[in-house]
Amino acid sequence: MMDRAILARVSARVTREAVRDTLVEMVDIASPTGREGAFAQYLVQRMARAGCRAWLQEVSPGRPNAIAVLAGEGSGRNLLFTGHMDTSYDGDEDYLRGEGFKARGIVRDDWVWGLGSNNMKSGLAAAVVAMEALAAEGVKLAGDVLLGGVVGETEKAAIEEFHDEGHSGYGVGTRYMVTHGVTADCAVLCEPTTLQVCTANMGVSWFRITLGGTMAHSAWSDKPGVVNAIAEMHLLQEKIAVWAKDYAATHEYLGERPNVTVAAIRGGMPWRLSRNPWSCSLYLDVRTVPGTTTESVRHSLRHVLRAFALERGCAEPVLDCYVSDPATDIGADAMIARVMRNAHQEVTGKEAGGGIRRPGADSTHLNRYDVPTLCYGPGGRTMPDAAGRQMHALGEHVHVDDLHTAALVYLNAAITVCGSPDASV
16 A cells, blocks of 8 residues: 555655756767767766665677666565666757757756757656655655666667667666566656657567669670669569558558568668669568467568569569567556556546557566566646657757656556565565
């Protein structure tokens, strides 16, 4: 049973100003993928000052996770609040303009702008403030409340010449964390969900399809027997488009259908156009729903490639998979799902929405290591005059009210999950 007196006392410390100022501080610390160290140091130092046991967990040289534990009495459930420290962009891209893409927190009309303000320092700020409030009041729960700030979650993967730490994402930090002793009875991944309780998350597979052409001088590229790999890829892409439409039509989960994106294409030498392109590669982002595996997608694509090869009288294009991030769902009846829905309703007076998240998330890794995890976070809502533009076009921002709500919900959930000495809720 929740101790209402404790909840009321601690909630008074969770203010709009506290979460707002915390998020601005976090945004001001640049933490692109591969360079999360300074932000990890910030989290550890701040949580240690609050009275938590906190340490750096080095995933690779210079890239530590930040771990903190507000220790309980050891007789109740343990709850982990977690999220990634790396930002979607570096902050210096010349193709991104606006304050929402820079590592500098700006507050305007109760919206906090800046790189990471939405994804997902907003969730980390809310969790930090909630844990600090518990520590400041000297609350000793039955179970432990943990914080895990992780490196390398952002949807990036090493391939070809892109193989440094800046391209090491897709859950490297969370996988290290959960396989090196930082676990809990359940977890809340503080990803942007517009304050919805999302027990399900789509997965994704990344594929590279490569076909060959003829090495020839461009002056004779119109001669018989010369195969232009880029032109061949255009023909194959038409087949892929038909396949993608059928794939989306035949897969569905919780009212959402997965999509396929032709995300990149490479072929030829832009610095030497006097050579016919002898190779071309197409790169696909294939979103998946629970029940769909990377292998099932691979088999389906191979069918398309074999048919293309037979039709064109060529070798079958080569299919490589370099990301396999499975879809996941813990189910609406999971204990942490019930707790979070109740906490949201108590704080807001409204029922929490749900459904399946489309972007990738580290919940898939935690769930596969027996830590039931859902996503719930303050980010995701766009400002009213966004005019239909998405966050990745407009720039990152989050409303202070959503930050405050998330922190109060996290606090409520922590006391509920960890407060009972018999590990029941």
